[in-house]
Amino acid sequence: MPQGANKSGEGKSRKIPPLSLRPSDPVQTDEGELARARLAEIEAFYNTAPVGLCVLDTELRYVRINERLAEINGVPVADHLGHTIREVLPELADQAEPWLRDVLETGEALRDVEITVETHGEESGERTRVENWYPMTDAGGEVCGINIVVEDVTERKRVEEELAQLNAELEDRVEQRTLELNTANRELRQKIVERQRLEAEIVAITERVQSRIGQDLHDDLGQQLSALGMLASAIERDLRRDAHPKSDSIARLNGMIKQAIDTTRGLAKGLYPIELEKGGFLIALEELARVTQAFSGVECIVRGKATFPLGETAAIHLYRIAQEAVNNALKHAAPRRIIIDCTTVTGVPTLTITNDGLPFKKPRSRRHGLGLHILEYRARLLGAEITISPGPDGGCKLTCSLARHAR
Amino acid sequence: MKPGPTSKSTRIVIVDDHAGIRESLRTLLESEGDFQICGEAENAAKALDLIAGKKPDIAIIDISLKGAIHGLELTRQLKHLHPELTILVLSLHAEAQFAFGAITAGAGGYLSKSEAGEFLHIALETILSGKTYVTPEMQAKMDRTREENPDRRTI
Numbered sequence: 345m346p347q348g349a350n351k352s353g354e355g356k357s358r359k360i361p362p363l364s365l366r367p368s369d370p371v372q373t374d375e376g377e378l379a380r381a382r383l384a385e386i387e388a389f390y391n392t393a394p395v396g397l398c399v400l401d402t403e404l405r406y407v408r409i410n411e412r413l414a415e416i417n418g419v420p421v422a423d424h425l426g427h428t429i430r431e432v433l434p435e436l437a438d439q440a441e442p443w444l445r446d447v448l449e450t451g452e453a454l455r456d457v458e459i460t461v462e463t464h465g466e467e468s469g470e471r472t473r474v475e476n477w478y479p480m481t482d483a484g485g486e487v488c489g490i491n492i493v494v495e496d497v498t499e500r501k502r503v504e505e506e507l508a509q510l511n512a513e514l515e516d517r518v519e520q521r522t523l524e525l526n527t528a529n530r531e532l533r534q535k536i537v538e539r540q541r542l543e544a545e546i547v548a549i550t551e552r553v554q555s556r557i558g559q560d561l562h563d564d565l566g567q568q569l570s571a572l573g574m575l576a577s578a579i580e581r582d583l584r585r586d587a588h589p590k591s592d593s594i595a596r597l598n599g600m601i602k603q604a605i606d607t608t609r610g611l612a613k614g615l616y617p618i619e620l621e622k623g624g625f626l627i628a629l630e631e632l633a634r635v636t637q638a639f640s641g642v643e644c645i646v647r648g649k650a651t652f653p654l655g656e657t658a659a660i661h662l663y664r665i666a667q668e669a670v671n672n673a674l675k676h677a678a679p680r681r682i683i684i685d686c687t688t689v690t691g692v693p694t695l696t697i698t699n700d701g702l703p704f705k706k707p708r709s710r711r712h713g714l715g716l717h718i719l720e721y722r723a724r725l726l727g728a729e730i731t732i733s734p735g736p737d738g739g740c741k742l743t744c745s746l747a748r749h750a751r
Numbered sequence: 752m753k754p755g756p757t758s759k760s761t762r763i764v765i766v767d768d769h770a771g772i773r774e775s776l777r778t779l780l781e782s783e784g785d786f787q788i789c790g791e792a793e794n795a796a797k798a799l800d801l802i803a804g805k806k807p808d809i810a811i812i813d814i815s816l817k818g819a820i821h822g823l824e825l826t827r828q829l830k831h832l833h834p835e836l837t838i839l840v841l842s843l844h845a846e847a848q849f850a851f852g853a854i855t856a857g858a859g860g861y862l863s864k865s866e867a868g869e870f871l872h873i874a875l876e877t878i879l880s881g882k883t884y885v886t887p888e889m890q891a892k893m894d895r896t897r898e899e900n901p902d903r904r905t906i
Contacts, residue, residue: 563815566843570864571771577868578775578782585783598868605865609845624848631846 396473396494399480404428404437404444407489416473416496418465435461444477444490451487453478458497471498543721550718551660558616566608573601610635617663625659626651629684632667636682640674648685652693653749661722662695662744665730668719669697669742677701677739693746704732704740760787761879764805766798766825767791767813767841772864776811776841776871784872795820795828802829802836809875812858814842814849823856830857837878841867847892850885860884 390397396413398406406424414421419432429444430437439459447454453476460472474495482488576598583591613635617628629646636644654662666684673682679701687694707716723730727748735741763786765773773791780786789805792798795816802810810829814822826838839860840853850861859878862870866886877884885893 562843567769567772567864570843570867571769571775573865574772574775574779574868574871577871578779580868581779581782602865609843609865627846627848 396492396496398424398492398494400429400444400490400492402448402487402489404430404441404490406432413492413494415465415467416463416471416494418463418468433461433463440475447477447479447490448487451479451481467496467498471496472501473497540724544725547718547721547725551664554615558612558614561608561615562612566605566612569601569605569608573598573605576601606638610639614667617660625654625663626686628659628663629666629686632663632670633682633684636670636674642674642679642682644670644682644684646684646686648687648696650686650688650693652686652746654693658726658746658749661726662728662746665719665722665726665728665742665744666695666697668715672715673697673699673701673739676705679739689745692750695744695746696741698735698741699739700735700737701739703734703738760785761809761875762787762789762805762807763809763811763875764788764790764792764798764802764807765811766793766795766816766822767811768793768817769813772813772841776867779868779871784875786875794818795822795825798825799828799832802833806833807836809837809839809879811839811841814840814844814853823852826853826856826858839874839878839884845889845892847889847896850889850893851896854883854885861889862886863889 390408391410393410393412396410396416398409398413401407405426405428409421409424411421414424417424417433417436424432428437429440436459439461440457443454443457446452455476457475457477458472459475460470462469463471474497476493478491478493479487480489480491576594580591580594580598582588583594613631617631626646626649633644633646636642652659652662670682670684673679677699679699681700683696683698685694685696685698687696720730723744726744726746728744728746731743731745733741733743761784763780765776765788767773767776770793773793777788777791780788789807790801792801795818798810798812812822812826812829816822816825820828822840822842826840829836829838838858839862840856840858841862841864842849842853843864845863845865853861859881860874860883862874862885866888870886874884874886
């Protein structure tokens, strides 16, 4: 039994007495039995509570302490009772005493006080507890002690610290990964730029080679065939004048040479559209339509004839897009009619090539779709967008919108 | 046209960088009509000298001469130096714009090389009479082009 305990409530008649500092005090009323039972109940709860509980008197002596707090303090229950906290745990007293005295003086509770002390019980070592201090008053309203609830948060703190550590590590790793991704991204961008440069080079080389072959075909083979044609004409004239029986044969030969000249011219034009050099984009398209019709037998016309503000390079790319679209239509769609349209759609120059043949099928692989790929590449160079949609009469419609050249 | 006793041969200079074309033109011209080839040149510089020396009636000029001066420029210079010279521009191209170019430069006629076998003689006779000559097919093309580009200079 602790010394100096407050006895002010003793002997007074009340239904439920205030929690006495001396629970074994006899209660001399009829309700005594009930009160004792209640008290026993509370005592049982107190002793088995999973949090540390204790009561200190005004001299900061342990009046009451449960098993859990004794465990936290690392000192048996019996070694607490009647002793001050300084006697039991000097280190705890160093930190807690000033505040405990405050509670006694002001009568105000103090919550969530975190204290770390070295203990030597079962859970020995540096342990952290959170204490809640509630002042107790006697019947006269005087502070007669402190009711204390203690929670050992060592584990929780350790877990929290680990978590914080893990979080920090995670952040480090995210940062590291972000750096790696940024590097990879930069490398990818460089590769894309390099690929685009190579593509541009391939297109430029193709253009040059095509132009060369086209010019050679036109200038050399064309000249030779023309010379042959004139010779044949001269011979035909001589033979006709003499009414020679072979004059019809030479006329046929002459006709074939003319066809060969036309073929050469058509091929050369496909490779080297000379009209473009003279700024005649529409003329070049019409020539493309004429040659297409002449060589394939498929009707090919230029319908819309809007003029586009194009430089020579842009004109060549756009012409090649039209040419590739027409060739693709002939190759894959078996159309009866191909329509080339130059129109201005809400200010945007738009080239469409429509055929009425078989529906468009995506190429099986990149290798198969090389033409389409180069076509899209040219469009990118032009700042244009290419879409392929079903045509109004079957087949498909390739639309090239030159947003960059909008007026 | 048979050469009559009073007719004077038409003297022609051929300007083309392709020897095969020059030879064929010569053969073609000699096969009919009263044409005399008085000289050949493979470039504009030689053509200018030759024409100044020989004073021919007609120069047949290839539009795409190699070298500093191409066929149309040579045509312009020759018409300036020798206004009386009649010029037929010959070309591999069958497009209207080249015919426009040739006529604008001062040529009396324009003929594509593939049409030469059939139309060379009539072309020469027409331009000698002071008229402009292009084949009917080319005339149709030029009319179409003019309709579509009304701002283009007319011939």
